[in-house]
Amino acid sequence: MRMSATSEGKNRKMESLKFRKSTRCQELNQTGCIEVAKGLEVMAVRDSTNQKGPVLLILNSEWRALVRTIQGR
Numbered sequence: 001m002r003m004s005a006t007s008e009g010k011n012r013k014m015e016s017l018k019f020r021k022s023t024r025c026q027e028l029n030q031t032g033c034i035e036v037a038k039g040l041e042v043m044a045v046r047d048s049t050n051q052k053g054p055v056l057l058i059l060n061s062e063w064r065a066l067v068r069t070i071q072g073r
Contacts (some may be wrong), residue, residue, distance in 0.1 A: 017044055019051070 017037035025033035025048075035051070037044040043063040045056040058066070 019044070019046065021048055 017039060019035040019037040021033050021035045031049060033048045035046050035048045038060075039057075042057040042059055045058065047053055
């Protein structure tokens, strides 16, 4: 399957993101956590056990709302 120029550009952007895992996950020595990376307009979320797998993209505003909801604010 050949990727379009647009797909190739998106893949390069995804590869340049700096994913990070929760320090809590690292403290507990958990293997199955999520990793997040901040893009210009979106947060990218992936499974730490499948770093080449699918990535969920969430608008930054929606990410902030999700975090506020989880924190109970």
